[in-house]
Amino acid sequence: MLTRTALLMCAVLAILSVGVWHYANTSADYSYDRLLSSASVSMLDGISVSGEQINIDLPYSAFEILQLAPDDKVFYGIYGPKGRLLSGYNDLPVSNDDIVSATQQPYYSLRHYRQQKVRFIVRSKRLSERSVAGDVTIVLGQTTQARDSQMRDTLYTALTTLMAVMAIALLVMWIAINRALAPLNWLSDQLQPDSAMQDNSLPDTRILEVAPLTHAINNYRHQWLDALGSMRDFIADASHQIRTAQATTKAQLEIALSAKANTIDKASVEAIYQDHTKLTRLTNQLLAHATVLHRGDRKAFFAIDLNQMLKEVITHAVRDYAHTDVEFEYLGPEHPLSMYGDEIVLKEALRNIIDNAVIHGQSDQPDHLNLIRISIKQGDHSYEICIEDSGFGIPEHARAQALERFAKVGPNQHGSGLGLAIAHSAALTHEGQLTLGTSSLGGLQVSLRLPNQSESVTHYVEQDHV
Amino acid sequence: MSNYCLMLLIVMSIFAKVAHADTLTIYSATDRSAIAPLLEEFAALYPETNIDYVEFNTQELYDELVMPAQPTPDVVISSAPDLQVKLVNDGYALSLDNLPDMSPEQPWAQWSDELFGFSYEPIVFVYNKQAFAQHDVPTTHEALAEQLRDRPDFYNGRIGTYDAANSGLGYLVATQDEVTFSLTGRLQESLGRAQADIHCCTSILLNKLSQGELVFGYNLLGSYAMARALKDNNIDVIVPEDYALVVIRSAFVHQATDNPIVATNFIRYLRSPAGQKTIAAHSALLPLDRSLEPHSDVRQQLTKPTNFHPIRLGPELLLYLDKRKREYFLNRWQQVMKHATP
Structure with missing residues (x-):
């Protein structure tokens, strides 16, 4: 910055x-030309006509004026009509044209x-006596030592x-820059010894201009730390869940292995299968959750058809749960x-959500109809999907x-506690928005309200063009 | 073989150097006898230098330089400052940047790094002691004018001065008198009326004064007069008390010199303490350094607080060299001095 300046x-x-060079030249010329000018005037003063003759009695003052440039040489010539x-000198570098042009x-x-x-x-x-009429010209030169x-x-x-x-x-400028940047230096001094993970707020500063920045940094840091904290909790929860499921499976396997009988009890295999299914589901959901979170950060949105999408999801669900007695109903345009x-x-x-509904929507009563109704309503600026x-x-x-992770509510504790969180x-x-309510079918109603972003996007584009 | 050739070359070049010992040619308008002590001392300081000293009068010297008939000199010395200034103005001098000014109080003693003064020679009155045995000697210009008016018979035909028309120094002093002193016109008229005896040279005037043919000499060159008075008991010198013009004897290095270094050394020597001391103690000249007491100034008149008026070395001296100005001045001078006896 300073180097560029x-x-x-x-x-x-x-x-x-x-x-400045031009000015110095002009001013030196100006002052020493005036010397020359006044000396030449003074010399012309000494020229007069007496009778038929031109009288030349050069005044001493003319040379005293020139002597103000003490070391300079002087040359002159006086020319008649x-x-x-x-x-004076007979070899001055002056032409007749010069002499003519000087008459004005x-x-x-x-x-x-x-x-x-x-x-x-x-x-x-101009000499205008009758005997001698015409111009007398003086050519006066001075070397340029004093002038230079x-x-x-x-x-x-x-x-x-x-x-x-x-x-x-x-x-x-150097001082000003240093002073202006001093708060930044102070800030970096404050930040350097800190670890990014420490939950220290920056000390209050008396420099008014920096206060918003320290606030912003503190704020940012806290958000970051919060995010880190929830991540840590999530990892801890997830590992606990996975370990628990694995430990259960392992315990079931050990029990099965330690049985004296050579044939494996079908019930044990059934139990192992149940645990393994649970573990698979948990793992899938954790991965799904991670995917959702990750993609949510990126926000790579494209145009989609909700109707089509819902139909696909329901078709999958129907196929997945064909072996159960769950029935699906779709109310869409x-x-x-x-x-x-x-x-x-x-x-x-x-x-x-549908998996959740399948798992938690079952009832023990024999004549109960396991129905899952999926509907979509179009609002002014949003869609509302209800399951x-x-x-x-x-x-x-x-x-x-x-809605929190790993939270299991209600009588059925088989779920992973991740479905609604996802x-x-x-x-x-x-x-x-995701809201939970009571369904007209008697169970849970999960409504997913999605703003119709295609409208707002086109709206912005139009505004851009205006 | 080539080695021998090289040796031979070296030996030859050494011989050539010895044979070509520097010769310093000085063209000078100064009596050889007056400047001899300086030449001898310089020769002693620079033994490898031969000095070729050629004497001219001031006008001859000027003419020789403008239309040379002899080889170009290295150094030019003259007591006529106007002609020296003219020569320097017209480009005959070499600029010597490395020669310092004599002293800050004497800016008039050099011009343009080219012309350098080295002596300080007042214009004086000289009188015949016997003639003034019973009278007061005029010690100012005004007193002289009064005496010329009051005692016309005593002075008539017995006062001498330079012929301004024929002596360069006389012309310079007459013109500078006019510039310096407002009563010069009156004094000149008185001199004319007294039928002043006008001559070209100091020596003739001094001889006539010594012999009693003249009783009073007006405007004589102080250096020669004092040197003469030192040996001649008949005359004495008065440095006018109201004002005394001072002529600076000056030297320059010719721009076409072959030996600029030796020539510069010579001028540096003239202005050096050693040179100035020699001028004061042994020569017929008077030193530029006013702190030295010249041996010829017996009555210490030069160290008195007289109103000395040195004629500045500078372009204003060109004025009276102007052809028309000279005619104009000499016309008037001759009108005034028409009774004088050349």
């Missing part, structure tokens, strides 16, 4: 230097004369000042219901708990 300043300095040299106003030029740079002024004076040295003085002084100003500006969403996540959620069963339902006070996560992913 320094480079920029160097560029500015270079540009300004050209300007017809360009005739009256006095003094004419300055820089010439080389006797191996030196010489600044010349050409100035004329003044130019250099001005240039160096201005450049020195310029550089000093630039240096001060750089210094001030004939036309497609499109929305934006993640098909895999939604399918997983619905499957779990109802005819089981015991969940008492109202336990419903909130039922559905809940899927609803949240789609910015929807």
Whole structure:
């Protein structure tokens, strides 16, 4: 940052230097041209006409004026009306044109004369006496030592000042940058010794500008830690569940192996099969849950047809539960219901809700009809999918708990406690809602409300085009 | 074989060097006798240098440089500052950056790193002691003007000065008098009325003063006059008390010199403490360094707080060299001095 600024300043300095050089040149020329001008005026003053003759009595003052540039050489020539040299140097580098052009106003030029740079002024004076009529011209030249040295003085002084100003500006900027970034340094000093896992809040700062940042960092950290905490809990729960199921299976196997009889008891195999089914289901659900959570983070939504999707899910369920006496009923429209969403996540959620309904919707009463009714309603901006069963339902006070992981409520404790949690996560992913209620069939009613995102998306697109 | 050739070459080059001992050619408008002590001391300091000293009068020297008939000199010395300034102005001098100014109080003693003064020679009055045995000697310009008016018979035909028309120094001093002193016109008229005796050279005037042919010499070069008074009991020197013009004898290195180093060394020597001491103690010249007491200034008039008026080495000296200005001035001068006897 500072290096770039320094480079920029160097560029500015270079540009300004050209300007200063020009200024120094102009001002030196200006002051020493005035010397030349006044000396030439003074010299012309000494030219007069007496009788038929031009009298030249150059005044001492003219040379005293020129002596203000003490080390410079002086050359002059005085020319009469017809360009005739009256006095002075006869080899000055001045042409007749120069002399003619000086009749209107003094004419300055820089010439080389006797191996030196010489600044010349050409100035004329009209003699209007009857005997001598015409212009007398004086050509006065002075070498440029004093002029050049003044130019250099001005240039160096201005450049020195310029550089000093630039240096001060750089210094001030350096200090300002350091001061402005000091809070960040303080912040990094505070953060460095901390472990990201520590639940330390940053200390309050007196620097007003940084307070929002520390708050934001603290906030972020807490959210992160919360997320980590729930992850840790989930892993602990999951491993506990899996280990328990495995331990049970293993125990059943050991019992079966330790039996004296050579043939395996069918009941033992049945028990092992039950435990293994439970373990498989648990594992599948854990993986499904992980998938739902992971995909929920990514939010890769595409257009889907809810009607079609529901039919597929129900078709699967019907096939899966063909061996049971559960009956399915679907109340949906004939036309497609499109929305934006993640098909895999939604399918997983619905499957779990239906599985849940199958497991918990069974009743011991012999004449009980195990019906699962799936319906979909289209609201203004949302769809509501209801899955109802005819089981015991969940008492109202336990419903909130039922949505948590590994929570098992109700009389049937066979489930993994993950099904509704998966559905809940899927609803949240789609910015929807999962509510539990009492079904008209007598059991639990799970309603999954999904906002119709296709509408809002098109709405945004339209707005973009306006 | 090639080794022998190389040896031979080296030996030859050494011989060539010895044979080509530096020769310093000086063209000078200064009496050889007056400057001799300086030349001798320089020769002692730089034994490998031969000095070729050629004497001119000031105008001849100027003409020789502008239209050379002889080989180019290395150093040019003259007591005519106006002609020296003109030569330097016209590019005959070499710029010597490495030669420091004499002293900050004497900025008029050099010009443009090219022309360097080394002596300080006041313009003085000289009188015949015997003639003024019973009279007061005028010690100021005004007193002289008064005496010329009050005692016309005493001074008539017996006061001498330079011929401005024929002597470069006389012309310079007359013009500078005009620039410096407002009553110069009156004094010139008085000199004209007194039928002043005008001459080209200091020596003739001094001879006539010593012999009593002239009683008073106006505007003579102080260095020669003092040197003469040291040996000649008939005359004495007065440094005018109201103001005394000072002529700076100056030197420059010719731009076409073959020996710039030796030539620069010579000018540096002239201005060095050693050179200045030699000028004060042994030569007929007077040193630029005012702290030294010249041996010829018997009455210590040079160290008195007189109003010395050094003629600055600078471009203003070009003015009176202007052809038309010179004609104009000499016209008036001759009008005033028409009774004078050249």
